[in-house]
Amino acid sequence: KAGVTQTPRYLIKTRGQQVTLSCSPISGHRSVSWYQQTPGQGLQFLFEYFSETQRNKGNFPGRFSGRQFSNSRSEMNVSTLELGDSALYLCASSLGEVQDTQYFGPGTRLTVL
């Protein structure tokens, strides 16, 4: 079974631009969660989508948004990029229940200049 894939793996943007990151979950998984990882703040939960609906949301500004498609693939968008948005963005997929293992992708490394 293919694992969680994230595209692109690396991205360089400038302040003020917007960016879209993509996550393809493991086949059959309906839940996709997004996390931001930075040296200063560690791993922080952004949001979770389940069956195309946002089920959980972290404490991030409205510039961070996401969506999930009918095939469970998910995208997250960050508008008006700031230097502090530079981070590793990880997505995780699972069948959907809390006892189901979340499988993480390799992440997208975003650098904002």
Place this chain on the structure above:
Amino acid sequence: AQSVTQPDIHITVSEGASLELRCNYSYGATPYLFWYVQSPGQGLQLLLKYFSGDTLVQGIKGFEAEFKRSQSSFNLRKPSVHWSDAAEYFCAVVLTGGGNKLTFGTGTQLKVEL
């Protein structure tokens, strides 16, 4: 405040030595508990998880963890460390009713000396 604490930022052990990584949580109710490992340039891999039942949980790669309610702890252990275990280890919780939202500790970087 609700939190997950990993008091050791860095730990160095010799190959073959035993390992214990500490994790404490501060929540009103017992959350679901997890340990993840992250190798450089990689995503996170689940080592083990605890929901209920037997307080000693076996995981992959020879790791185990023990849940101690009285100490609000979920420490990760391995009897004999291999050089390939060098990585960053994260303790995480999911609150009951919190969906799949993982709250992570700050991580412990493990270095293995040959």
